[in-house]
Amino acid sequence: MLYIKINKLIIDANEKTLVNISFDITDSTALIGESGSGKSLTLKSLLNLLPSFMKTEKVIDSNFKLNYDTIGFIPQNPFTSLSSMTKIKNQFFCSDEKKEEVLKLLALDESILNKFPTQLSGGQIQRVVIAIAISRNIKLLLLDEPTTALDEENKNNIINIINDLKKRLNILILFVTHDINSIKEICKDIVIIKDGIIIEKGSTKDILSSPKEDYTKKLINSTFKNKDFRN
Numbered sequence: 001m002l003y004i005k006i007n008k009l010i011i012d013a014n015e016k017t018l019v020n021i022s023f024d025i026t027d028s029t030a031l032i033g034e035s036g037s038g039k040s041l042t043l044k045s046l047l048n049l050l051p052s053f054m055k056t057e058k059v060i061d062s063n064f065k066l067n068y069d070t071i072g073f074i075p076q077n078p079f080t081s082l083s084s085m086t087k088i089k090n091q092f093f094c095s096d097e098k099k100e101e102v103l104k105l106l107a108l109d110e111s112i113l114n115k116f117p118t119q120l121s122g123g124q125i126q127r128v129v130i131a132i133a134i135s136r137n138i139k140l141l142l143l144d145e146p147t148t149a150l151d152e153e154n155k156n157n158i159i160n161i162i163n164d165l166k167k168r169l170n171i172l173i174l175f176v177t178h179d180i181n182s183i184k185e186i187c188k189d190i191v192i193i194k195d196g197i198i199i200e201k202g203s204t205k206d207i208l209s210s211p212k213e214d215y216t217k218k219l220i221n222s223t224f225k226n227k228d229f230r231n
């Protein structure tokens with residue numbers, strides 16, 4: 001079983017600590033917090049993409065190497081991550097067989113390979129971005145609010161697709177969002193973050209059914225319409 005134990009992650013900028021957290025990813029973890037809580041900085045630090053003026057202290061234990069080959073990243077806005085002048089088939093870096101395999105997993109027709117991104121819908125583009133990420137045999141999939149730029153129908157589609165991928169592929173998931181409701185089907189664990197510090201963490205079921213902190217209750221009440229977990 002894959003795991004990542006983030007025993008210490010401290011990010012400082014200009015003498016100020018922006019993030020100071022520790023948590024594990026042993027299956028699928030949601031990192032949830034309001035704007036400015038430190039979610040993106042956490043993802044960027046795992047991808048080694050923080051600006052050089054930020055100082056980082058990382059103590060991470062994992063049973064695989066964390067690098068470009070093993071980490072896939074799905075950004076908030078899929079429209080900016082594809083090259084608009086390049087046909088979809090040339091945006092993959094894998095064999096044709098692998099392309100066919102991942103397109104099937106994402107319920108995308110092979111005909112999209114000969115199209116340009118501008119010829120696809122928002123939902124199709126996000127699925128292509130996910131297909132490209134998983135075509136690299138990654139071990140960790142980072143998702144940064146992947147449904148923000150999508151309409152309600154495509155949002156639900158993407159959530160179902162990620163849930164399905166999680167069941168089929170043996171990969172870890174770290175899903176960043178401010179919307180608890182969007183991850184309740186996908187993520188086994190939740191980490192609640194505020195001002196760079198963890199407020200509460202635990203299993204999704206426990207956090208949703210009996211949140212301990214007021215901040216968590218506020219997040220749940222602002223987004224959580226489905227009462228399944230409370231009964």
Ligand SMILES: Nc1ncnc2c1ncn2[C@@H]1O[C@H](COP(=O)(O)OP(=O)(O)OP(=O)(O)O)[C@@H](O)[C@H]1O
Nearest residue numbers: 013018033034035036037038039040041042051178
């Ligand atoms: N380049 C930077 N220089 C200085 N401070 C920064 C920089 N980037 C982010 N910060 C600060 O770090 C804190 C965490 O920012 P971060 O972008 O990680 O928040 P977030 O939780 O991802 O927010 P959002 O949901 O709006 O994307 C914020 O206070 C932000 O102002």
